[in-house]
Amino acid sequence: MPSIDLLRHPSRWGLRARSALTAAAVVTVVVVFGAIVMLTLLNRALYGAADSYALGRISEISDRLHSAAPADLPADLLAPDSHVEIVQILDPSGAPIRSTTGAPSGPLITVPDSGTVTGIRAEPDLRVSARRTHGPAPATVLVAVSVDPADDVLKALVAGLALSGPIVVAAAAAATYRLVGRSLSSVEAIRSRVADIGASQLSQRVPIPAAADEIARLATTMNGMLARIEAGHAAQRRFLADASHELRSPLSTVIAGLELARDHPETVDTAMIESTLLPEAMRMKNLVDDLLTLAAADDHLLTLHRTDVDLDDIAATVLDLVRHTTTVELSGQLAPARISGDPGALTRVVRNLVDNAVIHARSTVTVRTVQGAADARVIVDDDGPGIPATDRSRVFDRFVRLADDRARATGGAGLGMPIVAEIVAAHHGTVRIDDSPLGGARLTVTLPVAG
Template identity: 35%
Template structure:
């Protein structure tokens, strides 16, 4: 409705302006044409009088026009039918060669009077007066104006109706999209909005809406899977808790209480680690502010390497670690490196190799082990939450199944990526992060043996 009203108002103004210009232009054109014809006919009459060919009745005068040829002594030599026998219509005698325009009011016209626009042209001893009726000119303009006044509302009405139908047809898909979106609930995210057949803005809007609904559906599905997996992972240690406590409660005399306490402590540690991982992932999912604190990633890597060396049963080599400044959160980056090293130490046979370098605006961190590696079919899902590859890389090591998911979340929140690279043996995880532009030279960091 608003578009139709606005379009009709603009059309009314535009048509009114165009009509005014048309009427003004037409009036000027009529006047110019009539004036040219009058001056030409007056000159012809002067020429005819000079050659003695002038007749008493002047013909070829515009309809409702007037014409007279008057001698210098005031005698009317010739006249048009409507002023035959009348006195001269004007006393004005212009200089020779300078036609003069006259407005004559109440000139005789048969039995009536008329207003004329007359051109007076001086010849040899005579003056010719030829003009057109002002009333005739006014009638033409009046008829055209009346026609436009009647036609303008009709034209605007047709234009408004066409605009209403066109805009309504154009916006109908928008209303269909709105109605469909309004009916979609969190339980029916599989529904999609109708796609119009055109590839215009509304068609692109519909496709964008469907893509958004697809992302919401995928996110909701991942959330349900995540909650289900978390519930399953927490239920197992809780069930073990309950079973051991029920047995101990039923037979307290035969219970090895120190051993029971140790087992319960292990299960509680596993649940605590899982809850911490879940809270970390929830925080990363909700994080909206990009990290902006300078961090020397090489210091973080060397600290985590030293930690792993104190507990791991395999050799950890970090000779390839060099200076690598980045923007980030130190605690999160430490967790990324820690999870990669813990994952590698869980599957390595004899050694872990860590390298870190900065070049071409990127920081590249690689952690490789000489274990069984990651099967190609498992690589697309290795970073999913609670996903564990079968069978070799799935030992009962007490992990939560969230370590690599946390690595990917931290890398993405820092504007980076992580991938499993091809290797001859073992697994090689490569993390790429944007480097911090700095004047600090990329000197090799000494690694303690």
């Protein structure tokens, strides 16, 4: 039953069988069409050549009849040769006056009133042409030529095509079947290799065929995809390890404080809560919020509540807040700059930029806002050590610190700049790092005015 079902549904056949069948069908159509065209052209050529022999003999006899009577014509003009079989000269009534020896007693064909015919089939193996002459004695000249040679050639060609056509079709189908099979062997090698690659073997790659064809491009694309999956898997493991490390420290502090409060409640006072437990809890909360923001960005679920936003007002608010928490000199050159965006998200961007600059600055941080025709920019400069050009792209990777230590006061969690990059990208903007005129780093956020 399965085989019968497959025969009823060719669409379920394998690619090799369908390709071979398609090739056979196409070659069959081409062979049949070519055979018809070839036979038609050859038929015209062979019969045209036969008619030309007849017309040549008619012209020769007609020229003689212009100056001589039919009875005076030499016998060789009426004699057969390798092409001409029968010659008849008819009087105006249609009766033969002179004929080739052994010719029928009656006319081979009935000549129409026009007096001229070419290539009329008189017998199975004869073609007759006729022409009326107007000499001293009006007459009609009929010449019959044999078409046996032409018929033999056509029959031989038809037989040859009938025999060779199926062979050509079968050869084309077999070649297609084998060629597709060889191509699919590379695909099967790719499939089997991919099937063997597990989560712990992402470093493996599929074989790339030597031929620079579509299969090789497929293998190259597959290897690129595996490389991206491997990089994503490694980043995920690194992300989990770094997140666990960052959460473990404040969580351990909070647990230790709670255990101390349980075992020795008299030692826990307001100062300890405010100086140790609450900052660690807030640090843990901020880290969780950052992780949720990045997770939402990864899933394209970072929601923006767009409205008209004045970047200069946001920058002024952030500067006022940060001045109370640092000894670094903060200055602003805030020109009016309005865009369409999410006020809360953009406030977070400016705050992260300023906090990052304050952490690395020696003494000075400046913030500027600039309004352009199609975009607005927030520019933050510091006089710190700067960021090497080779590390500027790494700054936006998660949990990346350029400082050697992991201190919470200097290194941070390494999520501030990745959050900046995600929020700016969600606003269809860009963030760039350059050298600052103050000697440190310059971070420039460019946001389109229309969002």
